[in-house]
Amino acid sequence: MSAPHTYTGSGEDSPAVRDLVGIGFGPANLALAIAVAEHNSRRAPAEALRPAFIERQEGFAWHPGMLLEGATMQVSFLKDLVTLRNPASPYSFLQYLQDRGRLADFINQKTFFPTRVEFHDYFRWCARDFADQVAYGTEAVAVRAAHDGEHLEVDVRRADGAAPGTDPLLTHNVVLGTGLRPHLPEGVASGPHVWHTSELLHRTRALTSPRHQRFVVVGAGQSAAEAADHLHRTYPGAEVCAVFSRYGYSPADDSPFANRIFDPAAVDDFYTAPEEVKRRLLGYHANTNYSVVDGDLITQLYRTAYQEKVTGAERLRILNTTEVAAVRVQDDGARATVRSLIDGETTDLWCDAVVYATGYRAGDPRHLLGDLMEHCLTDSAGRLRIGRDHAVATTDRLRAGIYVQGAATEHTHGLTSSLLSTLAVRSGEICDSLLLSGTERAVRAQRDLLAPASAGNAPLPSGLRS
Structure with a gap:
């Protein structure tokens, strides 16, 4: 299988400027890479999004230390990287089975739950089409705003320290998908x-x-x-x-009604709920995910x-x-x-x-964002304010986008944040938001180009952020 589109990009920006740099290339940013690829396959090259990804591991791997023999997934194969967003995608688990020659054999098992080893192989099967977009063995050490406020610079280096860092990556948006970190009790070292x-x-x-x-x-x-x-x-x-x-x-608790907390619609409900209701929902349904077997x-x-x-x-x-x-x-x-x-x-x-x-803990995005945090808005508890589209709310001085995937959004998007259940839908939402932000940039650029100096503060069309 080959990727649906080659990401050459075009337009006024230098080819070195990316529309997004994804930091981390686990299932979340892999799902985003697929959503972007499927968008690009339907558009002219000039309208294509130009992605790049950074991953500190030397190749794609998803919890490799827990790929235990016989261990099964706790989520349906239909909640793969694409199906809830695009059931006809060439990157579905069913397409993977067909490609591997096991579709009929899998059906004969009469199960929704493949082994963890097989689902990991499915992820790797998808990831191989995006190898040219991913800098494996590389880690991001800092993200900072460029002087124009329209771009971000991502400092990178070899994860093993064997080589000095390369030139920063320049991008309109970053998508943080660094996953979870293993947690040990205080004072305990591996x-x-x-x-x-x-x-x-x-x-x-x-x-x-x-x-x-x-x-x-x-x-x-x-x-x-x-x-x-x-x-x-x-x-x-x-x-x-x-x-x-x-x-x-x-x-x-994997009963049908409890499982509705993992539906895409539940994310909408959770996001709009009052803070007290959010806390109660997390408490009510913790037994669907945390400290249970x-x-x-x-x-x-x-x-x-x-x-x-x-x-x-x-x-x-x-x-x-x-x-x-x-x-x-x-x-x-x-x-x-x-x-x-x-x-x-x-x-x-x-x-x-x-x-x-x-267990695991979410990495704190603030460590990577550093001085950028002065542009990021927080809530009364000091947590990042994150929009429904998973973008961090920022001051008007920063026009580049910062998106967060994973457990760091649980306070805004609910229990599915660190799970596979809504990856497909979430990747489409982020892709749509990236496209909207690109339209806003184009409007700003045209306004600045056409407006005379005396009318340099002409308003943007309604709904577009300045």
Whole structure:
């Protein structure tokens, strides 16, 4: 499959000026690249958007450390990168299956939920058509306003530090899609015997002969349950201790009415709701996404633990209402001290690794924006004010656009912000907004060109921002 359009661009700007620079090239900005490509395929070259993307990884990868054997997606394949926006797109999951020769085989499974490995391969299948737009192995270190206020400059460098930074990228808009960062508790650092679940596969592949034959998994969400299951299967002679403060794993609510919180229309409702209603909605429906586990996996883990009780060989230990009080790392392993929340009793567990399934945090866009923040408007809580089109509200002095994708928009756009559910629709919304901003620039340029000096402040047409 080839990309629908080649992005040569034209017009008055230098070819070095991009219409957008996407920072990060995960599923969110990949979906945007596809939306832009599909727009460009329907337009003359002079009307094409000119994108470029920066990605610090050396190639496209989506949670590679958690591509566990047999793990399935928790979202329907119909919520791929395009279908909710354009069901006829050549970049749908069904088109991928047809290209791979597995369409009939997939249908015969009678499921909406492909494996995570397969969906990752679908992402890579899409991403390969945009390789010429992506600077892999490169990271953005700063974004600043050009002197004219119409452009942004993006400073970049090699992610591995092996080469000095190149000239800044000049663009009319930036789209921040840097994803989530693995989170560890304060004072905990990743290492050979302390892991975050995001690196689980990489670490287990390197650990072929565990000395202590024990692992401690901390957490009660989906990643924690999957890690416990994976370690239990990968090391058949090892004990796996699942440590969490709850009494048991809590099931995710994936019932039809609850799932409507992930519909595109729910984003509109959430965005326009009062702040108090936003907080209540996030609280009501947190159990659709946060610190919950797929019901089938809970059942599987319980059956495993029960059967081991029957046989008298208990390798899967559920240490509920328990917390990790301390971890001491040594050359050959770690000692995790766990404390019961019921009676305060502590137990030392010598293990080959303590695996933290403590989730992810959104990167703070303000770190990258730096001095640009003086142009960015915030709400009463100090959070970025973000428009329905995912553009950051700015002062009139800045006419370039800053767009944000991901969890940093949860306070304005709701639970779907960090998920795959509305990527297809969101990418179309951002693409439309980029086109509108381009029209505004053209109007401003023509006004400045035609208006005599004495009438230099002629108003813009209604609705266009000056």
